[in-house]
Amino acid sequence: MPLSLEEVAQHNSIRSCWVIIKNRVYDVTEFLPEHPGGAKIILKYAGRDATTAYEPIHPPDALDKNLPPEKHLGELNIAGTAALQKERETRKKTKDEIRVEQAQADVAMKVMSHKAMAYYSSAADDETTHRENARAFSRFFFHPRILRPISKVDVSTTILGIKSSIPVFVSGAALAKLGHPLGEVNITKGAGRTGIIQMVSSNASLSPSQIAEGRLSPSQPLFFQLYKHGDNSIAQKRVREVEQLGYRAIFLTVDAPVSGNRERDIRAPYDLEEQEREGEPTDGQTAGEMPRQPDDVEKEIEGQQPNLYGTAGALLQNMDLDMTFKETIPWLRSVTKLPIALKVSRYIIPTVRLMLSAIQDAVLAAEAGVDAILLSNHGGDSLPPLEVLYKIRQQRPDLFNKLESMFTGFTSRASHVLKALCLGAKAVGMGRPFLYAQSAYGEAGVVQAVRILQREIILGMRLLGVTSVDQLVPELVERVDWQPLLARL
Incomplete structure (x- = not known):
């Protein structure tokens, strides 16, 4: 039976992690410890659509090779597919995506995303x-x-x-x-x-x-x-x-x-987060939200390690x-x-x-x-x-x-x-x-x-x-x- 967005959303933790890739649902719970890039990046999209993050860095057949057939849970239902399509069309673009679109006719270093620039151009330590x-x-x-x-x-x-x-x-x-x-x-x-x-x-x-x-x-x-x-x-x-x-x-x-210790590559996700926070309320909270507490971080990452590898190291x-x-x-x-x-x-x-x-x-x-x-x-x-x-x-x-x-x-x-x-x-x-x-x-x-x-x-x-x-x-x-x-x- 096709799955609904509501059903997928219930599996949003390290104990039960489902993700949507190109309108198909996958159970990646057991794969979390094996993922070369670490569990944190997958858990960021637990219970949600991960297509945008998945496609640029994975061959299309990666799921077939790394997940057994029983973990391929099936298609998203028609309502869920339509909702995701609408979400993609109306989603607020990040500042980095806007910059890339505005630079499409320019040279490569202005056209590429920040993540691509950081990965392609980085080298070890002080370079x-x-x-x-x-x-x-x-x-x-x-x-x-x-x-x-x-x-x-x-x-x-x-x-x-x-x-x-x-x-x-x-x-x-x-x-x-x-x-x-x-x-x-x-x-x-x-x-x-x-x-x-x-x-x-x-x-x-x-x-x-x-x-x-x-x-x-x-x-x-x-x-x-x-x-x-x-x-x-x-x-x-x-x-x-x-x-x-x-x-x-x-x-x-x-x-x-x-x-090697490619610091520019390792810093890339944090740089992007900082870009999105510019002009927003400080301390990471949105308007009307309580300031973050010292133990919030530990609760959020559920015992995971920080990103110490970057895109290159994860490979x-x-x-x-x-x-x-x-x-x-x-x-x-x-x-x-x-x-x-x-x-x-x-x-x-x-x-x-x-x-x-x-x-x-x-x-x-x-x-x-x-x-x-x-x-x-x-x-x-x-x-x-x-x-x-x-x-x-x-x-x-x-x-x-x-x-x-x-x-x-x-x-x-x-x-x-x-x-x-x-x-x-x-x-x-x-x-x-x-x-x-x-x-x-x-x-x-x-x-x-x-x-x-x-x-x-x-x-x-x-x-x-x-x-x-x-x-x-x-x-x-x-x-x-x-x-x-x-x-x-």
């Missing part, structure tokens, strides 16, 4: 390393060559044997629907139209199958960024799923077993904290061997990649037999990836012959790409630029971002006196640390 990732590029200078024929320039390359129109791929980044309703599919279609490769995050707003369905053709390549679950059986199921969907590689993320609550070179890499190898693909008459073995921020780990990765490494520090308090790439070039250049090295870390210009390639990177991953582009302009924004990069890479290569990616060699760049030089003056 020092986030800034240093960008400043690292300023310490490397080009040595251009002159009087060389440069009329014909080829900026294409291969990444793990797969053709790419430019030496750039979309690095894995979660929750694209925070910035645009279509989310990651904007990036998928834009990447397909421009001939680059998209890496899909385990924590994407859409499921791997929905993103795969968004490809322009079945042959369009996708990589998958694996945040390994602590339960091997769950992790194996995820790997098998993306294999069956035709993903071409697994990027195993090992530099973020837990989220990593089930990460495997005990991964090792000795056990994890062989395990992943054992579950990623695909069956014979008759079309090419050979085994296709998805390659395993690691995101690293220390040269010692690069050596261990080569010894473990991985196919490639992706240098990254996730914006955390460790050495900028460009400096790590430079150290590998200086101390262990032999590693470049043993595995493909890729790079990601606050790369926003073609000159950044070219510097990384000169130091030995096979390709450069970009995450935030494509999130911002699709947030502001959808698929068209992704296409335009690639076109800008392609034009700038061609220009930069001509100015360097090279005509193909393989001509970008270490001799074309030099590291100069200006700070010690200035200190001597």
Whole structure:
């Protein structure tokens, strides 16, 4: 039987918690302790419609995967559906929603919601390393060559044997629907139209199958960024799923077993609450309401913990904290061997990649037999990836012959790409630029971002006196640390 709003409203506590998602009712009581974002956010909508909060950060099939069938309680009745529709139409919009609507024709940072901005742009603690990732590029200078024929320039390359129109791929980044309703599919279609490769995050707003369905053709390549679950059986199921969907590689993320202290992201919900309180009576009370008492807070949260994770931290609550070179890499190898693909008459073995921020780990990765490494520090308090790439070039250049090295870390210009390639990177991953582009302009924004990069890479290569990616060699760049030089003056 269809359920009424009155029936759902009775289940509004930690002891019995029902929520409405897209006019369907779910019993999430037993799921509360397991929810990666904590129980508090669900209890905020207990007995009510949670569609607006749910849709931007969950794949549509998340409920099917995480709740057993008996917890899918049924449809809302006609009266309840009509009441919710009227409520949505007449609901007073928050100040942040009004700002977003007024800025729809403006650039991404003004178009995106506060939550999206906080998640996309935040980094650990004081965000020092986030800034240093960008400043690292300023310490490397080009040595251009002159009087060389440069009329014909080829900026294409291969990444793990797969053709790419430019030496750039979309690095894995979660929750694209925070910035645009279509989310990651904007990036998928834009990447397909421009001939680059998209890496899909385990924590994407859409499921791997929905993103795969968004490809322009079945042959369009996708990589998958694996945040390994602590339960091997769950992790194996995820790997098998993306294999069956035709993903071409697994990027195993090992530099973020837990989220860094991304304070801007953690503060976001409190900032939004403060925005809504501006101009209202102080102490959190509405007109005519009694002031809040000291024990009110304890009663409201029913023993729950405050938000210490933010959007980013909530996504990593089930990460495997005990991964090792000795056990994890062989395990992943054992579950990623695909069956014979008759079309090419050979085994296709998805390659395993690691995101690293220390040269010692690069050596261990080569010894473990991985196919490639992706240098990254996730914006955390460790050495900028460009400096790590430079150290590998200086101390262990032999590693470049043993595995493909890729790079990601606050790369926003073609000159950044070219510097990384000169130091030995096979390709450069970009995450935030494509999130911002699709947030502001959808698929068209992704296409335009690639076109800008392609034009700038061609220009930069001509100015360097090279005509193909393989001509970008270490001799074309030099590291100069200006700070010690200035200190001597």
